[in-house]
Amino acid sequence: MAITSALVLLAVIWFMLLFIVLPLRLTTQEEAGDIVPGTPASAPTNPQLKRKAKIITLIALPLWAILCAIILTGAITVDDFDLFHRFGPGSETPASSE
Template identity: 40%
Template sequence: MTVTFSIAVYFMIWWIILFAILPFGRVRSQEEAGAVVPGSEASAPERPRFLRVIILTTIVATAIFGGFYLLRTSGFSLDDIPFLKPPSAR
């Protein structure tokens, strides 16, 4: 597995996990907090906590990529799964 391929796969995993993690946690809107900043939308978050989301995304994506890397380098393939083989090949 080349470095370029690894970086591309990690980036895709990170991006997907980012959108999976974004909805978690309680985020109050500026309207709920009662302090709408002039020029911003009332539904904008009061405190978005982007650093927490980015750190959590990086931890989860790294764990998933580690599993992908181990599976990819172990030599395991779909041919190793018995119930996926056609009956004549068993």
Template identity: 50%
Template sequence: MTIVGALALYFVIWWTVLFAVLPFGVRSQAESGDITQGTEPGAPALPGLRRKALITSLIAAVVFAVVWYVWANFDL
């Protein structure tokens, strides 16, 4: 696997994991009781994107390491 291929694979894995991680721990403005005027009540009150990006990066690194190991050792 070339470095460009590895980066492309990590990029795809990272975005896939991000979409899986985004819904966890989200409370809507309606659930928290603090609706900002002019916004959708179902919008997240505190999305926590920095924390989710960190979690996504860690999970994506583990998934990438497994894929790379299988790719390198089983000649796929």
């Protein structure tokens, strides 16, 4: 795995976790009873982005390390997902004889 691939994998994991963690413990302006003029009532009052970014990073790094280890050791390969033998040599469909 190249360094670029490893960084892309980390970014994908991090942003997937971000979208999972963002709505947790969210308090809207309507729930708090303090709606700022010009904003929707569903806007968050205090999203705590710095705290959530730290939590996401602490979760993402071990997951990334595990996935990198799996990829680098070859414990799971593309062939493991080839349930219908569509990948690799000999998987091409024969040309129809007309």
